[in-house]
Amino acid sequence: MGNGVKKKLLTMVMITEAVLLLFSGCGKISPKKTVREVSEKYSVADENQLIVYTSHKKEVYLPIIQEFENRTGIYVDIKAGGTQEMMQMADAAFAQGLCDIMFGGGVESYEAWKDNFMSYESSEARELDRNFMSKDGTWTPFTELPIVFIYNKKLVNSSSAPHTWEQLFDSKWKGKIAFADMDNSGTSYTIVSTISQITGDSPENVVSRLYNQLDGNILKSSGDVIPDVSNGTTLVGITLEETALKAINKGYNIDMIYPQDGTSAVPDGCGIVVNAPHEENAKLFIDFITGYDTQSYAMDEFYRRPVREDVKLRKVFGDITIIDFDVQQSAEDEKIAFDTWHQLTGQED
Template sequence: MKKVLIFVLFLTLVASFGLFATGAAEVKSPSNEVTLYYSHSADWTDPLIKEFQDRTGIKVNLVGAPTGELVARIRAEKDNPLGDLLWGGGSDSYQVIIDLLEPYEHAHMNKVLAETRDPGNRWHGTSIDPMVIVYNPKLVSEKDAPKGWGDLLNPIFKGRIAHADPVRSGSAFMALVIQLFTMGGDNEVGWKYISDFVDNLERKVVGSSTLGFKGPADGEYLVGIAYEEGALRYVHSGANLKVVYPIEGSSKVPSPIAIIKNGKNTENAKKFVDFILSADVQSKLGDVHRRAVRSDVQLPEYMTPNEKLGDFYWDTVWIGENKDRLLNKWKDLIIGK
């Protein structure tokens, strides 16, 4: 009986070891890659991505597309996420998929401006992207040059304003919201301004947000609405362009990064977020005409200080909840309803 008991115990140990060994074989070794969905321009992001790869040895798989397309992709993949990170666009785009984003307290929380991140830490601003007005000084005199959003109603600009479609362009949507609220609000006054602005566009929009600054610089348009980074980059390349920070105000809109919930490479995604928000990377943003979000990084001298951008508060939650309604009103104005 004693021998039988010992034999049974022996078999049990062997079986247990076998199960353990099988389980150990199924544990995946740490991944050496991360998949990044991004909508930023490759000319300034690619060098940073290469630096991350060189520092960490982690391969970054890039999927580039407009922010709206990437958001739709994340929604479609929610049961089996193929991406690990979303980077680019405005915070309102992140708000509409907030439940599909992974909360993360990165390594630099005490150095990054609190107003540039989600209160639940599901997205984190990596730069501040105000909207500006641009004009071609060879075609527009200093006397007629726009100083603010209100000046875009000037008849001399009728049909000669380069502005992308807010339905397709995240930066154009930012401009719509900023114009609406700095010119009266989400009410009859604000929408009267937007209606008059659409009339001065002759109900025509350009095909890309980059034409907001390229169009006036090339002389195809007199003025344009543009994101600051693109406008400053064009100015510093020698283009016929002047940048105006609207007297009514712009906005300190954060351009975020977020970790996609249940992604396959979450730990590597966290490392990428820590990298992008590190002091040495943030200090390089001024070289590519972007505003850092760290309190310990100074803006370049050529940039207008943050405090002079106006005090319009970009309410990400409200804007996310009302985005479809705002865009539907815009579409009605464009088609003349």
């Protein structure tokens, strides 16, 4: 046997052993050696690739994508950023077939960009809460994300903290509210849309009132909200329940309030981009994130409410009044809300 043949056989054995190791543990999700290590060392066939654009934080997307790689042998190319940034990138990429899937961001953003996404029903659809499903299948829900208030528990008494949306606009909170730039945070637009639908005020008026109440204190990203309130730079903030619960568990100097007049629980989504070069792999990814293991993992590790009805909710989640959030209306309002925001912040085109 020639040296060339021996080398080829040795390489095949190494790849086979690596893949067997990767697939040897397919129970509950847990970070482990990934297909990525093999894929980067050896060339990967096109049919074993997937291009994911995500607005999730790395702590969320990485273990999920790693486990998907482990279970399927598919190598995932990840591009991450803010929701609006990634939606715009997906818009630019889909015509050239450069993106397979968008993972993360409120589903109202998917509605606003729905022409960029193809219809697909997950193989797990029968187990998902129909209240959170897309009517035309252009997006699939990942987790349920209620909006909550937080406050600095050393500087603000629970009784004096805001308990309703209107109380946020009290003069005593002017310049003391932690809120991220809408251009960098999908959550911030969800907050605006939630206030609009609860109060009946127009989205442009909500943006104007909120901008005035912030008094120039606009945070760069949603990741700054928790530390800004915890260290006393601001006194109260608006964020996701999962973000608040994780911070409380880590010992941040905050406490959480569920708005008495109700709140939204808009799911974050996932959608297959039109002209996806690896469409079948994208479908597998959606099936994976809506599967029982991934949904349970997201609840246990990220404090995210599952959209599967067969996953029992943990006691750490409180009782909340959820409004009937109109996703399509929110999508229709998005342009005027952002136009108003850009005018106020001096970012007009």
